[in-house]
Amino acid sequence: MSDAPMTYVSTRADAPAIGLGAALVAGLAPDGGLYVPASLPSFDVTDFDDCDTLPAVAARLLRPFFAGDALYGELDAICAEALDIPSPLRAIAPDTWLLELFHGPTAAFKDFAARFLAACFARLRLRDAAAPARTVLVATSGDTGAAVAAAFHRRPGFRVVILYPDGRVSPRQAHQLGAFGDNVRALRVAGSFDDCQALAKRALADEALKARVPLTSANSISLGRLLPQMAYYALAALQRRRAGGAPPAFIVPTGNLGNAFAAILARACGLPIGAVVLATNANRTLPDFFAGADYAPRASIATLANAMDVGAPSNFERLRWLYPDDADLRRAVTAEAVDDATIRATLRAHAGRGLVACPHTATALHVLDRRRAAGDHGDAVVVATAHPAKFDTIIEPLLGHPVDTPPALAALLARPAEAEPLAATYEALVARLCALDRER
Ligand SMILES: *Cc1c(COP(=O)(O)O)cnc(C)c1O
DSSP, X not given: OOOOOOOEEETTSOSOOBOHHHHHHHOBOTTSOBEEESSOOOOOGGGGTXXXXXXXXXXXXXXXXXTTSTTGGGHHHHHHHHOOSOOOEEEEEXXXXXXXXXXXXXXXXXXXXXXXXHHHHHHHHHTTTTSOOEEEEEEOSSHHHHHHHHHHTXXXXXXXXXXXXXXXXXXXXXXXHHSOOTTEEEEEESSOHHHXXXXXXXXXXXXXXXXXXXXXXXXXXXXXXXXXXXXXHHHHHHHHHHTTOOOOEEEEEOXXXXXXXXXXXXXXXXXXXXXXXXXXXXXXXXXXXXXXXXXXXOOOOOOSSGGGOOSSOTTHHHHHHHOOSHHHHHHHEEEEEOOHHHHHHHHHHHHHTTOOOOHHHHHHHHHHHHHHHTTOOSOEEEEEOBOGGGGHHHHHHHHTSOOOOOHHHHHHHTSOOOOEEEOSSHHHHHHHHHHHHHHO
């Protein structure tokens, strides 16, 4: 297979097409849109015949997306370095599997993409070794910050600044964020996640600030996070196909729609993926749209599944790009909301059957239960987005016993943690970023 060079265009169609490396570094397109590939490759399952591991599947799947870019020759090495994390497909009931995406260093699915992005950035930087240190600025509702911090921790030429809403992430998430030290700073912001995201967005669009402090982002709209996430869906779908199964439905706990969109994109590239079902918490923007209402982003509300507390899912713009017609879009994807009381009941019920899940995964488990109760017995994969031990303060009182902590998470929790307070004002953030940059 020889691949034509790939370019990336904005979902708002008002920015020049650029190459992969430039799109990775840019984050947002200059017209405010999100970068998407100018065309989609089309795969057959036989294209993956010699690919059994996640790095091998990723390297094959992403080749056309890297074609023509300076990183093309390093794709195999990037995948081998970044995606060396198990993503087991575990049978949990007849025709039902759990895709466990929580075996990375910070115990959430965001590790895959954060490590991939960091591996790309490090190589882009190697071409420009004289460049000043870059600050990776990231707003987090809990899990992104730790994954990005772990991926860039002690990488020469990078500093990570994390903004998180003080008191609104789980105690263990907060501890993780503050436990890295070295080139990672955790700033606990006196405000909500929306405030943190607004601060980060403003800084990343502030050309005067960026002339003083070279900034880059690693948030969920980054192309460098979207692309690698396709790989674990591809591998799971291929594993089911090789076992003789039909294309399974994937039920994905969803907030900003980054993870689920990767499944939808992989299906659009020809991977044997059946229905893609979005499971949300009580933030109903997506379920309301898919039930027929106009798309109406709104303020987020706090739930037990905090990493999905999103009222304005950024990646919806990419869904609209892929399916410009709303009727087509509603045929391609469905969405269901799950409230906190149901999350609790689901956690208890599944724990009673030996499956201890995190509150985010519980939304998808409940959607599965609803489908089964409605008589749908087709093959289904529930995506497990985080390890339950990250949410011990929610899970343990429900279950009445402790949950086992994976070793990587235990190691982080054993380190001292430190976070600086930050007022939720732009002036406070700019002052802090400039002071950190002077420290070198
Ligand atoms: C980030 C996150 C989600 C939501 O993923 P999106 O890509 O924002 O839809 C779900 N579960 C967990 C545990 C997360 O950290």
